[in-house]
Amino acid sequence: MTPTIPYDQFLKNKVRLAASNGFSIGVDEINPRLKPHNKLMVKWLVENGRAACFANFGLHKTVTQLETVLCTLRELGKAGRLTSGKGLIVCPLGVRAEFINDARDILGWNKLPKFIRCLSEIEDDNDIYLTNYETIRDGKIDPRYFDVVSLDEASILRGFGGSKTFREFMRLFTGDAGPNGNRRGVQCVMYRFVATATPSPNDYIELLAYADFLGVMDVSQAKTRFFKRDSTKADNLTLLESKEEEFWLWVASWALFVTKPSDLTGNPADDEGYILPELDLRWHELTSNHEDTGTEKSGQGLLFRSLALGLQGASKEKRESLPARIKKVLELRLEDLSAHRVIWHDLESERESLEKSIPSIKTVFGNQPLELREQIVSDFSNGLIPEIGGKPSMLGSGTNLQKYCSWAIYMGIGFKFNEFIQSIHRLLRFLQKNQVRVDLIYTEAEREVRRTLERKWKQHNKLVQKMIDIVKKFGLSQAAMAQQLTRKMGIERKEIRTDKFAIFQNDNVPETKNIETNSVGLILTSWPFSNQYEYSPNYADFGHSESNAEFFRQMDYLTPDTFRVLKPGRIYALHVKDRIIPAGITGLGFQTTYPFHIDCIQHMVKHGFAYMGMKTIVTDVVRENNQTYRLGWSEQCKDGSKMGVGMPEYLLLFRKPPTDTSNAYADEPVLKRKPVMVTPEGNLIPYDRDLKFPIKLESGYSIAKWQVDAHGFTRSSGDRLIDPEDLWSLKADEVFKLYKKHSLEEVYNFEHHVRVGELLEQKGKLPPSFMLLQPQSWSDEVWTDITRMLTLNGKQWSKGKEMHLCPMQFDIVKRVITQMSNEGDIVYDPFGGLMTVPYWSILLKRFGMACELNPSYFLDGASHCQAATQQVGIPSLFDLLENRA
Known part of the structure; x- marks a missing residue:
């Protein structure tokens, strides 16, 4: 149960590059030529x-x-x-x-x-x-x-x-x-x-x-x-x-x-001798026929043909513009009829037109005998044939056509960048003695295809350069690369503490060691999902694990201290969900389920906790299918044996044994005040369920509430804190309204206001033409709800953030804190996230404590805790949905 290596060494061991499987050899053992x-x-x-x-x-x-x-x-x-x-x-x-x-x-x-x-x-x-x-x-x-x-x-x-x-x-x-x-x-x-x-x-x-x-x-x-x-x-x-x-x-x-x-x-x-010759790139745009532009899926007619181009539209455009493109090829050839050329095409109809228009050209195609194809390529490479035609998908890889040729004509362009760049470099390669000329023919309807091709080309060059820079910086040493990654170990510790909460930006393993023994009244948390998601770039992130086994090995460093800090007899409540294993990992050809909750139970029991049972929390099966494609109706109609079930969430309950086990009570019991009864005369008497006369109950822990708390099945409203990702699914006017609601209901925080705007700006999401996050006024004399934005595309925005598979719901948190802790208790969440647990701990008159590694989550959570301290409501998921409605 006790880890065998120091924690910092364990984290360093998480840095993994590709393993070497070969043999060490010296340069002098390699062919001297x-x-x-x-x-x-x-x-x-x-x-x-x-x-x-x-x-x-x-x-x-x-x-x-x-x-x-x-x-x-x-x-x-x-x-x-x-x-x-x-x-x-x-x-x-x-x-x-x-x-x-x-x-x-x-x-x-x-x-x-x-x-x-x-x-x-x-x-x-x-x-x-x-x-x-x-x-x-x-x-x-x-x-x-x-x-x-x-x-x-x-x-x-x-x-x-x-x-x-x-x-x-x-x-x-x-x-x-x-x-x-x-x-x-x-x-x-x-x-x-x-x-x-x-x-x-x-x-x-x-x-x-x-x-x-x-x-x-x-x-x-x-x-x-x-x-x-x-x-x-x-x-x-x-x-x-x-x-x-x-x-x-x-x-x-x-x-x-x-x-x-x-x-x-x-x-x-x-x-020397390895400097690529200059590329002479010439684009030739032909006029498109806009008489038959087609329609959108809605039936709305299109004004210009370019709007109709997808893969099918591009093929149709090529077929209909074939005469004009052949004419342009012949026109370009007239500049030098004796030159050696490669003419690239994509369609069989284009090849047939080339052969009719240029009788001397030799083409290669799929139905040719292999020996004939190879002979044509060899003859062209050796200068015996002046012109060759072929598809980039067939002729564009591996062949060296540069010796006698430095001119290529593309009858058309397409979406397949790799085939295009491969074909370019049949001629543009080291030892090419001439400037390489490339003519690309396209129609005005294919302007977007051209832009896409140029964008991919630019991105290709940028990322290849990134790889070259790595080689220059680290050489061929994996050890040097690993050393670079180990610099991500650790984080600058930050602490925010008041008389109602204490939250820490830190790795929770060393931070939990600082908590006093037997001081925490309740631990309520949701663990990361093993190796499924990573929430920060730090190797201390539990989600940054190679495998489930490595995740639990890291938990072995944390769990003993959570056991130590918890008061004897008190509860560790763990919110979890099983996970889907993709078919590519199972090797079975279909998805299976990893029973994460079972491993969690075994892990906790191994470290001395007593398993007390679990509550099952139902989830939305339709939303789940949209994420996993596992429960699709159409697929189940094809083969019902593929059908799994919706993945519920679980609240696992563990107890640290009390010091005195003779009566099973905690050293400091979590007390519930029974309700009192009011007689018809208005007198208060102790609760007695056998009394028959009409009564009413004063506040207290009722039998009805006990029955719900004791049940193994629980429902949740699903309300929770808003993840930043939730906002990106909204239109801009909805973001504006939600921020307005937040701004008016919470005490204004200038630094937080600026920070939100800066994060939006960093991601290119801050509109340059108007103010999205306007300071709001309580006065009717000041109008602040005029906005001129149309839409805001939804994308992940915060560095290192991933949406949690099952974010902690408000009502689950409130129920657990109320049922399983006393007022004034410390309630601790070692994986604080957006600080839902300390937020509600404050509101329920407990002392909230949490640890979070991700700096952005930590800052957002700090503002939530401050709002709770001031008893100011913050927008939740339901506020967002209500706003949309």
Whole structure:
């Protein structure tokens, strides 16, 4: 029961980057023909064992992968851990020739990698093999035969969860998150790598898919740890501001971003020959036909076609503007008919029009024989064909088309940024001798598509630079990255104390140690939800846990002191809710329930508390389904066996044993005054339930109230303090009215007024054209309710804040405090949050005490406690709802 390591060391151990699973090697053990930056890349990959190489175009990822696979095989042999003794590199169509040529011409290998389509083509005297993604997807090769596998241009992982190729690769390669390379006993490839020049840092789900494939962290776990999720749209992830630094350091621990050699070597001289040529980007806008603009879902006709563009609208726009776009392509070609060009297209109709309009062009497409496709790409790469046409989705990854070509024409633009940027860099890459020209044709209806493409491009460059800055700052040292994260340990302690309450901004573990033994009359709290939500960027945050087990290990430092400070015989009331485990974590293909309340009971009993029972609090099943998609009516109609139940909340009651156990009473009993009876003559007599004459009861603890208190089922009105997130679902006029109500009912606090405005300003939510939070007046002569705002979009606003799964309801708090403590008792909440417990403790004539780690929560809670001290009401959830009505 007693932790075996000091608390500060426990917190430091919570800093986790990707584990190294490889072998330590020296640079002198790597092929001397490699450039210095390639040697460092190989060394880092081999030592990690499962990692990604995100090196820029032309930085020789081909030879880096070849040497990484060879060195890993060699180290496995030294360790006596070889099984097949073979390595495999999986590459896109048309790329195998580059691997074979680079192995011969750059690495100087005598045994060149061999391309295979099935395992029977493997030869005893060869170590490294090549194959295409389609071969593995179609079951012709089982990658688990190989000791080491590297994915070149792993575009299949970008289709996380959706494609047959992705599902098959995850089944064959991975499913593991630990050092043994297995999950549930499934054999998989222990040593595996990913190499691509253009991961999309602004497409978070892609990065998470890479991490999952490499066995670094399960996608669902990473979503929970780093992101605010949109319950209305799957995989629409927003990186929590409080987790941004940790997220990118975590990515840098398993993925190596390199834009130029000096990023790794630190020597600018190594960049000679690796400066990208200037890009000549030319946009060509064509006029759209606005005669048939379509309608909105409501039936309202659209004035301009651009408003109708979604994915379907974009395809329709491309089809209808095809003649004009072909005409523009032919016009651009006239500038230099002898030039070598790539003409990119998206639709089959576009390819057919190209072939009719340009008889000399060669195109690649899906129905062609593989050998013919690869021959066309090879001939164009070697200058034998002047013009080639293809889709970015097919030809845009892996191929090197720069030797004889520096001009690309895009017949159209689309929403898929990654395919676009990949295709750009078939030409724009190191060793390109000419300025690269790119012509992009689009219609005026596609202006928003262009803006989206440019925005993603800018964001891509920004986040790639962030990764490069991390490499420059910390080198390739995980220890240095971990040291940076340990600086988040601890917090500046703050205390606000009056004669009615004391609240602390601090880690509750050391703070609870400061509380006097046997001094607290009641502990009422709601624990964080293990590893489901994190409420602050601090590692002391209990929600910042890798697992449920780690959460309870941290609780082992807190619970003994809560037992110590509680008066003998008194109650620890714990408000909890079970949690849903996503299908991606269960591995069962469907969601299950984690009985959090059971583990809570076992934990408390382990630390000496006596379990007294629980109250069940019902919740709204419709709202819950909107958050989890678990109880959907349509899905239950398809298969009722998937049906779970709504997740109630629980109030778990624990008691610290009294000093004297002979009569079971607390050392200081929680006394209830029985009601008195009034006779018809008006006389007060002691309560007697057997009296028959008409009576009435004076105030006191009635039998009726006792029956409700004693029942194991309780209802709640649901009223609670307003989370800041609640306000963001309101329209601006509703925010204005609610603030007005608050301003008029509470004693004015200038600093609080300014602080709220500053927080809104920091998030870009303070309107520049009018005053949202106006000082309100009690005088009818002063008008303060004129506002000119339209709407205010709802988004998370406060750094590090997450809505609690079951915020503490007012009436539950009031009932517990009234029933289980005496006036004048100290009521303590170690997880204070917005200070609901001390707020009501003050109003119910107790002394409120709480601890909170999140500075913003602490400040908001302090204002609530001050309001309670002054007996001033504060707006609650019901005030918000009433205001909306």
